[in-house]
Every structure is written in structure tokens, then in C-alpha cells.
Amino acid sequence: MSTLAAKSLESPEETRRFPHGHIDLVTLGGTTAGRAEFEPGWRWSTDVKPIAGTESCQSLHTGYVLSGRMRVRMDDGTEAEAGPGDAVLIEPGHDAWIVGDEKCVMLDFTGLTNYARQ
Template identity: 45%
Template sequence: MSTTTQITEHQSFSAPTETRSFENGVAEILDIGGAEIGRLTLQPGWHWAEHVKPIAGTDLCEAPHFQYHVSGTLHVKMADGSEFDLGPGDVSSLPEGHDAWVVGDEPVVVVDWYGASAYAKP
């Protein structure tokens, strides 16, 4: 019988590996298990086209996302014109080519398993 040593990792968003701040929002990134996981906190009034587009330098968000929505309501508009809201308890898989903004007075918090590595980077 062969035995394999497995490495256990534990991190917390209270001490992220990297923090990227932008107007009305912050992306906290953990580098764990060979992947980057992000927690995005977006304040009321946040709109990708206004607050992240100047950083990204693209017409739409080109970072695909696989996210769990913790709180708040996020309105998403895809390049094809389709639109929908995402809220607490939703899981979303968004391909590149979208815009998004916070709806209402509650901050949006999402945990992003895919796309965080490129989010809010030039």
C-alpha cells in the first residue's frame, strides 16, 4: 500500500494574498490550492462600465466568472443584450462580454472561483 502526503491549506479573506481597490469596490484575492479565489465587495452606485472599465481598458468585462452571490443584487447585461439580476444564494457562470452594476442600497458580495485572477487588472 502506498501512502501519499496531502497538503492542507487554510486561508481567510481577512488576510488576503492580494487586494485590488477601485472606486466603490474591492477585490480580495486568495492564492490557495493552486488557484486564485476572489471576494468582490461592490458598494451601492458601483457600475463596471464606470469604475472598472478604465482599469481593464475593454468595452465590456472580459473576465469570465463562476460566482456564489452572498449578498446584494447585481444586474448583469450581456453583450447579446440579455439582462438579469443575481442575488443572495445564486450561483452564476458568466462568460466574457458583460457589464454589471449594483441595484439598490445594499453592497454586493460575491465569491468568485474563476475570473478573480484577471479582475480589475490593466
């Protein structure tokens, strides 16, 4: 049997809020997809770590940056930056923060089931 599903992130099933941002979520089949908005000043280790309870983000992110810039540092010290038009793969074990004074808006298609949830 074939499946076709569509849900709008304009009417999310769930919104998770955290300091300096939020993520709107929909679930399609077994996949949770979301649109995250990170305000200037957001940093995972400051704003989401207290919720997650882990030393670094343990979610796998596969996404696309719509606006703004985000810098990521992996637990091994590797760093990279992503901006508008960039598709990203960020493996578990990282910190991230917003670069500059523009909000970063990102679509994420993996790793959101438990993101920013205790």
C-alpha cells in the same frame, strides 16, 4: 501526491481597489479566489473598464452572492439579476451594476487573476 490548502479571505494576500468597491484575493494552487464588495452606484463600465481597458468585462466569473443584488447585461443584450443565495456563472463579454442601495458581496472562484488589473 495529495494537496490540501486553506487560506482566509479575512487576511487576503492582495486587495484590489476600484471606485465603489474592492476585491480581496487569495491564491490556492493555480486558482485565485476572491471576495468582492461592490457599493451602491458601482458599475463595471464606469468603475473597472478604465482599469481593464476593454469594452466589456472579459473575465469568466463562477461565484456565489452573499448579499445585495447585481444585474448583468451580456454583450448580446441578455440580462439577468442575482441576489443572496444565488450561485452564478457569468461568461466573458458583459457589463454589471449594483441594484438598489445595499452593498453586494460576492465570492468568485474564476476569472480573478487579472480582474481590475491594468
